[in-house]
Amino acid sequence: MRQLRWSLNILLRPSTSRTRWQPSLLRRGFGEALPRRAIVAYGKASHDLEKRIDDIPLDRFRNFCIVAHVDHGKSTLSDRLLELTGTIKVGDNKQILDKLDVERERGITVKAQTCTMLYNYKGEDYLLHLVDTPGHVDFRAEVLSSYRSTESALLLVDASQGVQAQTVANFFLAFAQGLTLLPVVNKVDLPSADPDRALEQMRTNFELDPKKAVLVSAKTGLNVEAILPAVIEGAPSPTGSSKDPLKMLLIDSWYDNYKGVILLVRIFDGVLKPGDQIVSFATGKKYFVGEVGIMYPLETATSSLRAGQVGYCYFNPGMKNTSEAKVGDTFCHIGMEDKVVPLEGFEEPQPMVFVGAFPLDQGEFNRLDDSIQQLVTNDRSVTLQKEASEALGQGWRLGFLGTLHASVFEDRLRQEHGGSLIITSPTVPYKIIHPRDGSEEIISNPALFPSGDHEFKQLERLEPYVLATITVPEEYLGKVIELCEGNRGTQVEITFWTATQVILKYKLPLAQLVNDFFGKLKGITKGYASLDYEEAGYEKSDIVKLQLLVNKLPVDAISQVMHRSQTARVGRQWVAKFKEFVQRELFEVVIQAAVGNHIVARETVKAVRKDVTAKLYGGDRTRRMKLLEKQKEGRKKLQAIGRVTIEQKSFQGFLQK
Numbered sequence: 087m088r089q090l091r092w093s094l095n096i097l098l099r100p101s102t103s104r105t106r107w108q109p110s111l112l113r114r115g116f117g118e119a120l121p122r123r124a125i126v127a128y129g130k131a132s133h134d135l136e137k138r139i140d141d142i143p144l145d146r147f148r149n150f151c152i153v154a155h156v157d158h159g160k161s162t163l164s165d166r167l168l169e170l171t172g173t174i175k176v177g178d179n180k181q182i183l184d185k186l187d188v189e190r191e192r193g194i195t196v197k198a199q200t201c202t203m204l205y206n207y208k209g210e211d212y213l214l215h216l217v218d219t220p221g222h223v224d225f226r227a228e229v230l231s232s233y234r235s236t237e238s239a240l241l242l243v244d245a246s247q248g249v250q251a252q253t254v255a256n257f258f259l260a261f262a263q264g265l266t267l268l269p270v271v272n273k274v275d276l277p278s279a280d281p282d283r284a285l286e287q288m289r290t291n292f293e294l295d296p297k298k299a300v301l302v303s304a305k306t307g308l309n310v311e312a313i314l315p316a317v318i319e320g321a322p323s324p325t326g327s328s329k330d331p332l333k334m335l336l337i338d339s340w341y342d343n344y345k346g347v348i349l350l351v352r353i354f355d356g357v358l359k360p361g362d363q364i365v366s367f368a369t370g371k372k373y374f375v376g377e378v379g380i381m382y383p384l385e386t387a388t389s390s391l392r393a394g395q396v397g398y399c400y401f402n403p404g405m406k407n408t409s410e411a412k413v414g415d416t417f418c419h420i421g422m423e424d425k426v427v428p429l430e431g432f433e434e435p436q437p438m439v440f441v442g443a444f445p446l447d448q449g450e451f452n453r454l455d456d457s458i459q460q461l462v463t464n465d466r467s468v469t470l471q472k473e474a475s476e477a478l479g480q481g482w483r484l485g486f487l488g489t490l491h492a493s494v495f496e497d498r499l500r501q502e503h504g505g506s507l508i509i510t511s512p513t514v515p516y517k518i519i520h521p522r523d524g525s526e527e528i529i530s531n532p533a534l535f536p537s538g539d540h541e542f543k544q545l546e547r548l549e550p551y552v553l554a555t556i557t558v559p560e561e562y563l564g565k566v567i568e569l570c571e572g573n574r575g576t577q578v579e580i581t582f583w584t585a586t587q588v589i590l591k592y593k594l595p596l597a598q599l600v601n602d603f604f605g606k607l608k609g610i611t612k613g614y615a616s617l618d619y620e621e622a623g624y625e626k627s628d629i630v631k632l633q634l635l636v637n638k639l640p641v642d643a644i645s646q647v648m649h650r651s652q653t654a655r656v657g658r659q660w661v662a663k664f665k666e667f668v669q670r671e672l673f674e675v676v677i678q679a680a681v682g683n684h685i686v687a688r689e690t691v692k693a694v695r696k697d698v699t700a701k702l703y704g705g706d707r708t709r710r711m712k713l714l715e716k717q718k719e720g721r722k723k724l725q726a727i728g729r730v731t732i733e734q735k736s737f738q739g740f741l742q743k
Contacts, residue, residue: 136388138204139380142213145323147394149352150268151217151232153260154242155250155616159272163242163304163313164201164218170311171203171214173383200235200350200396202380207318214314215396229259231413235337235352235396238266238321240313241294245271245279245301248587249287251557251618257292267292268320269299270313275306283584291583325354326393331422332356332364335429337396339411341460345376346404347411348385351397354429356419358391358399367428368415376402437469437485438550438621439600440530441492442510442643444481450505451480457503458482461495468495473531475643478508483531489600514596516647517624519546532645535631537682548624549649550596553578555618560588562611569606573598574649593622597648632686634660635678636668644740650681657687664740665689 152160168174203214217232233239239260243249260267269288271281285296300316302309326333338350351358358364362375378399379387391397405411416428445454455472462468469485486492489512499505515530521544529535536542554575558566560582570577570592579591594603599619607615632653634644644664648656657679664677668691675691 138211139213142211144394146212147323148212148317148321149215149236149324150238150240150317150321151219151236152240152242153219153256155252158242158244159304160218160242166304166307166310167216171205173203200381201383205314207315212318231337233260233263233265237324240270241267242270242272243284245274245281245284246276248284250616251555255618266321267294268316269294271299271301272304274301275303275308324394327355328357328392330355331425332358332419333426334358334417336413336415345400346406348398348400349411351399353391353393353395355393363420364417365420366415366417368412369410371410372420373401376400437487438514438596439486439488439492439512441484441512442481443484444478444508446506448479454505457499457505461498478643511646512600513647514550516629517548532631532647533642535647537631547627547629549627549629551593551622551625552596552599552619553622554592554594556590556615558588558611558615560586563588565610569610573603630681632657633680635680637676653681654686661687661689665691667740
């Protein structure tokens with residue numbers, strides 16, 4: 087198949103270097119070649135598209151992204167804009183920029199996706215580059231990289247919900263990057279819509295002019311045609327010059343089995359063409375460019391990318407190791423290293439939630455290891471290291487930005503690679519300071535956390551805190567405060583945003599936040615509350631390790647670090663639940679939850695009792711007592727030397743949510 091595609095590419099490539107064919111676009115489906123006239127039509131369309139782009143000067147480029155709270159309609163609005171510019175056919179696609187199965191299933195955006203559009207305004211062509219960004223706080227790294235590829239942003243607000251917690255967070259992120267913000271109010275056709283309230287919130291809190299706002303309904307297409315003129319007139323064009331030496335920023339990367347690593351890049355200066363030799367400032371490695379192009383909406387090859395454009399490229403020979411593609415890296419032409427100043431890179435996101443992952447079938451370990459490596463290389467915010475457990479076998483310790491991030495990663499592994507895993511309870515990184523030399527140690531695996539012995543009491547223990555911003559209707563204020571206080575939160579600020587909405591700021595332990603805090607918040611507010619958070623450093627805390635013991639032996643797969651005040655409650659839950667999965671033996675099995683040498687909860691699985699006197703018939707009472715005493719002695723011996731066999735499905739049952 088690969089040979090056939092490459093041969094077709096060579097045979098059909100025109101003599102001029104202006105147009106390069108993309109083999110994957112020359113086929114209807116798997117291995118089925120298109121008719122000759124369809125290929126010719128495609129070539130002409132590709133040539134016309136590139137000619138239109140070449141004729142557009144830099145001052146008619148506009149690069150913009152859409153930022154908003156989750157579920158405010160970013161992906162739907164992207165569809166309408168692509169239809170409006172003729173990039174896709176009307177009604178053919180839904181959420182075309184949500185390319186992952188998990189995005190379509192959950193109705194959220196996980197990966198920032200890009201697309202180039204051509205739009206004729208007042209008789210002149212404009213080249214527009216759109217980025218659809220995630221809205222959830224766990225995917226903020228994707229949002230930040232999107233900001234670096236654009237000069238402006240559509241700040242989208244739901245007319246019925248108004249400004250939410252992540253709207254505020256995304257606004258300040260965009261403002262800090264110096265983006266020009268254009269207000270858009272969506273879902274104005276809903277019965278509960280109150281666009282005037284949304285406009286007033288944007289005016290008072292963001293100092294955005296309500297007169298410049300565009301009121302639309304992305305679902306029905308109402309007034310969407312007013313957005314692009316607003317972008318052209320209100321957003322700045324990119325800076326740079328095609329005559330200067332090449333300066334290229336790596337925004338994102340993904341892996342293709344045929345082409346190797348494909349890079350999504352923003353050209354700040356110069357021109358990038360196939361055959362150019364470029365060098366990375368981060369790694370110093372050199373590459374020959376194999377193909378360049380734009381996302382229109384899929385990969386569409388062109389003869390060059392010039393200053394101001396966002397597009398893709400891959401190398402020939404291809405880059406095989408995605409670790410070489412460091413997001414935020416700057417590339418330039420060979421020999422121009424002294425003349426080009428590298429661009430400021432991205433701040434690497436630090437994982438704040440860690441889980442252990444183990445295959446259901448250890449025979450699948452190597453295959454799943456390759457699959458996890460592929461997913462991790464496409465998501466730089468995930469950390470990975472191998473670990474082993476006596477109970478669960480070989481596995482991995484994975485670090486994520488949040489619990490939703492972890493859940494989405496698990497779904498992608500299952501859908502895209504057919505992986506089935508046991509996932510341990512999420513934990514957060516704790517800090518230990520040793521009193522002798524003042525050295526610090528970050529511990530993300532509960533199994534490595536010190537136990538409650540004498541030396542442990544001398545250690546200074548700190549846990550991570552976050553500053554949580556919660557937007558909630560006033561009628562649920564009391565319940566939300568109660569939830570925050572019950573999770574060891576400290577109130578920082580309370581603001582009555584409008585007549586019906588309140589913004590609460592609480593300092594919360596991150597461990598409490600990852601323990602289904604968001605689910606409980608949504609439950610008590612009937613789904614009306616929204617949550618955003620940011621890191622607030624480490625603070626001293628009485629944190630200890632709770633362990634599960636079976637017949638006084640620790641079970642390494644089941645241990646968790648938590649505040650001492652929670653150990654008794656969690657310990658009782660553990661022993662009661664684990665008792666359901668332990669088989670009865672010929673001896674008594676004791677299940678305990680312990681902090682160091684202190685037992686906080688206990689359950690006992692009674693021994694299987696055989697009636698040793700069943701065959702007795704008549705005789706003296708002493709014969710019965712003699713048999714019972716012999717059985718008792720045997721039980722004591724078994725209790726001392728017997729081992730409890732716990733099957734892996736027991737751990738699966740205990741660890742499943």
